[in-house]
Amino acid sequence: LRVTILVLIGILAFSSRLFSVLRFESVIHEFDPWFNYRTTIQLVENGFYDFLNWFDELSWYPLGRVVGGTVYPGIMVTAGLIHYVLNLLNFPIHIREICVFLAPLFSALTAVAAYLLTTELKDTSAGLLAAIFIGIAPGYISRSVAGSYDNEGIAIFLLVFTFYLWIKALKLGSAFYGILTAVFYFYMVSAWGGYVFITNLIPLHVFALILMGRFSTRIYISYSTFYVIGTLSSMQIPFVGFQPTFTSEHMAALGIFGLVQIMAFIELLKSHLSETHFKRLFVGIAIGFFFIGLAALVGLTFSGKVAPWTGRFYSLWDTGYAKKFIPIIASVSEHQPTAWPAFFFDLQLLIVVFPAGIFFCFRELRDEHIFVILYSVTASYFAGVMVRLMLTLTPIVCVASAIAFSYLLDLYLKEDIVDAARPPTSELLNAATESVEKESSKKKASSGDASNHDTNAPTTFHSTVKLAVLVPMCIILFIFTWHCTYVTSTAYSSPSIVLASTAQDGSMHIIDDFREAYYWLRQNTDEKAKVMAWWDYGYQITGMSNRTVIVDNNTWNNTHIATVGKSMSCTEEVSYPIMRKLDVDYVLVIFGGLIGYSGDDINKFLWMIRIGQGVYPTDISERDFFTPQGEYAVDARASKVMRSSLMYKLSYYRFTELYGPGRPGRDHVRGADIPATPIHLSTLDEVYSTENLIVRIYQIKKPDNLGRPLHAAARFGKKRPRPTRGKKAASASKNTRG
């Protein structure tokens, strides 16, 4: 029965992630997955060693990127391995399908891992509840729908499974499970940068156990095995390298490793020495070593031997840090603090029951419950600071609320053993076909015998009381599944490369401008052409149009991005030399003013200015782009600098002509009327604009044959002076040429 339920949960978790594939098509969705997809193709076509040593010339144009050393290869290797195995079994399938369906597959495995973890914490009935919760919780679905081929898809499975193995190792005190923990930790390190969470949470757990006086040889065995093998193996990933030995993020694990050695040594002394002798030693050794270690660590950090916190992690502590000093981190929408509705939206009733689960953990405080408590406290904090980390909170919320629910069920379904067979049938009557109901009702059979040992529970209740508790509970569980399905289907299952708009009669209209433009670039430009766009679109351009880009989503070189930001926000005369120096052939901007696509480049323009200003403070000033009243306007009130900036010109070039001559154009995103004064471009030519004007591609002009500045040349062609003033005009053009 348990296996059947788990299989059903797996199928449910898999199938509830397929909305976008069924509704649209099986494509890779967001920005980052396009890079993962491209590297996976590289891996599949050229083999593993070529992939490890791959130097990618298509991105960061003048610099290039060493992909093997700057990427977490776990997800690509996993997909490549599955592809290889399937082809070995004569089941040929394109690598794209594997990439699309990898996340649903692994979320089914996550459900199993959550089952195992919760089973360790309580019993199998709670485990099954946790499995179903994490199978459909929207907080996790948001990052693992079919087509989002991102690191998090497999990372959450590895996170939960690593924690399961850790709990298991700690309980048994077995080196074997410690090794398995380390191996899966290694896999996790290869898959996601969030492995730092594990390296800090497990030492924190051990430290808490030591402080509570629960140190035992089991802790020594499991932790030191995990630490040694885990650290050594994590250093095999080229991107991680020697970081575990000198960055602050990893120092807690090292310190706890030292502390565990001391504790074990003290235990050994204790077994051989008498009480009085021991006490005299203890103070000298333990305290002394701990503070010497701490002082050495602090000293090393300040002297620079140990690298301080990196910006991305530091901004989790000092939440104002990123905004002040590193605008590129703050510019990503996922790095914003979370609002309350988001918690409820992502974890409906789980977020309500979550504290109750923690309470139950406190009441029955075994070693592994301390882990759950620490995990939930830290993860709650991080999820409150950053939207993106809601993902690490979701597993523990599912586990804790499963524990709470399971306590409730144990209490109210507790029957005499004779009656144990009856409630499932009565439950089946009111429980509908929904699988949660089925699962919770089936669980009664298992919880019936599981709760036998729970003898301290109050006496059995009257059957009407039971019914009064159980029926509402089934109803809210039913509502939970409904909510999850609804949220998944409406909010999280839309591919960002295809925009869908619903017409008034309910029919769906699909806007496919992105791929239209990217394929135009692929088909109609030279293979060596360089495209300059804002970094958001870097991965998609290289992935879909197979052209070289200047910057992309891997924001490893802030100065380079600032250069692109500068050339976007300066006048044509300033940015043309920059673009020439970067060898740019095409400039691509996203403009949503015609159909109201709000994520366009004018709305991101302020971040371009800020990032550009951070590096070139003399050339760009954010103040200049606002009206005297301090507004960010694009209509007639727009400041002169704004109007002459390259981005403004590229976005609104010939825009008002769509509305007829002389009439102002309507920008549907900003809700502003664009004045009808024509915009002249002297250094660029419009070469392609998509159907709904979302993507506009411009080509850089070659320098003038006669050596004139391009704006002068453009004026010469356009405004021909009247024949009567011929001499004057000729001398004027001669002057500009000189």
Added chain:
Amino acid sequence: MAKKQVSKSTSEVVESSGTTRTTTRTTTTTTTTTTPKLTTSNTDTTLSSILTTFEESYFSSTPQSIVLIDVYLAFVMLTGIIQFLYVVLAGTYPYNSFLAGFICSVGSFVLAVNLRIQAHPANRSTVSMSPERAFADFAFSSVLLFGFCINFVG
């Protein structure tokens, strides 16, 4: 008798340098060379009587096989210390080679301590595992450790 004395001296090294090892791990620079001296001198001068009782208790209660493990531990620790001293003297140029060798020592030490804990008859009550199983775990994890080390030496 002579044999016993050998193991006596080595076991002392084990225990006193059990602490040295931990400090070298936590700090990993030149400052560490002074810290172990400090503490060992403390224990030696003030608590020499404790040490003697410790020795007596150790040899009366420890079985032969565990003493063998302790000798191995002492040897592993010695290799680790030598490597570390060499790095202090010569600098960390092929850093991955140093790490591979040093972590290999640390890892072997830790794994052997695991085996010692699990196989010790006194721990029979707390450890739910047969010594044979403990040895199988030890062999498995050592193979894994050496595999990673050899891959990392470069």
